[in-house]
Amino acid sequence: xxxxxxxxxxxxxxxxxxxxxxxxxxxxxxxxxxxxxxxxxxxxxxxxxxxxxxxxxxxxxxxxxxxxxxxxxxxxxxxxxxxxxxxxxxxxxxxxxxxxxxxxxxxxxxxxxxxxxxxxxxxxxxxxxxxxxxxxxxxxxxxxxxxxxxxxxxxxxxxxxxxxxxxxxxxxxxxxxxxxxxxxxxx
Numbered sequence: 748x749x750x751x752x753x754x755x756x757x758x759x760x761x762x763x764x765x766x767x768x769x770x771x772x773x774x775x776x777x778x779x780x781x782x783x784x785x786x787x788x789x790x791x792x793x794x795x796x797x798x799x800x801x802x803x804x805x806x807x808x809x810x811x812x813x814x815x816x817x818x819x820x821x822x823x824x825x826x827x828x829x830x831x832x833x834x835x836x837x838x839x840x841x842x843x844x845x846x847x848x849x850x851x852x853x854x855x856x857x858x859x860x861x862x863x864x865x866x867x868x869x870x871x872x873x874x875x876x877x878x879x880x881x882x883x884x885x886x887x888x889x890x891x892x893x894x895x896x897x898x899x900x901x902x903x904x905x906x907x908x909x910x911x912x913x914x915x916x917x918x919x920x921x922x923x924x925x926x927x928x929x930x931x932x933x934x
Contacts, residue, residue, distance in 0.1 A: 749780050753792045760796070766815030769793060833907065840880075847873035848882060848904070852916060855899035856886045862898075874898065882907060 749755065759772050769789050776784045793816060797809040800818070810819050820828055840848070847870050850862050862870050877883040884901040888894040900913070910916065 749776065749782055749784065752776070752784070752788070753795060756789065756792050757796050760793075760809065760816050761818055763817065766812040766817040768815040771815070841873070841876075843868075843870075844873045844876055848877055848900075851877070851883055851898050852900050852904065852913070853919065855913075856889075856897035857899075858889055858891070858895040858897060860895060 755776060756772055759775060760767055769786060772793075773784050773786055773789050776782075776789075793809075797816075800807060800809045805821075806824050807818050807820050810817055843866075846866060847862055850865050851857055854861065854865075859870055859874055862874070874883070878885075880903075881901055882904045883898050886897040886899040889897050905911065905913075
């Protein structure tokens with residue numbers, strides 16, 4: 748008999764990025780320990796684990812999904828977890844994405860071509876990432892030839908950067924340092 752079988756099952760469920768079936772758990776355990784493990788025993792132990800994690804005071808629970816099992820946070824903790832994801836997504840913006848976002852924020856509504864002309868490089872990836880993070884939104888289509896899509900910032904953009912409106916964005920002359928001036932700045 749496998750020592751600490753329940754803990755091995757718990758570890759497999761925890762380590763799995765997606766739901767894991769009882770059959771997959773059984774196969775992995777049998778391959779690892781070269782011992783037969785009854786499906787009924789696995790089911791009983793999963794039920795014990797489920798009971799343990801579904802207690803009121805625990806933040807995570809064992810959920811049955813897609814014919815398998817997965818540890819997930821309980822619904823009442825959604826708000827705090829969502830804030831964590833927002834906080835982390837702020838940190839994950841690349842320099843290119845930040846530049847693209849700044850251009851869109853100061854020039855909206857703006858087309859991708861206009862952003863690319865300002866940056867001097869292709870912006871497909873940055874715009875797609877900003878759309879996925881819901882920091883920008885599609886405002887409509889331009890009347891220009893080909894009806895290109897117009898982009899602008901979203902309400903989530905304001906939340907992420909802690910500002911109430913676009914009017915609260917720093918003025919460009921406030922953020923351009925003297926080092927960036929060419930020639931005599933006294934003129």
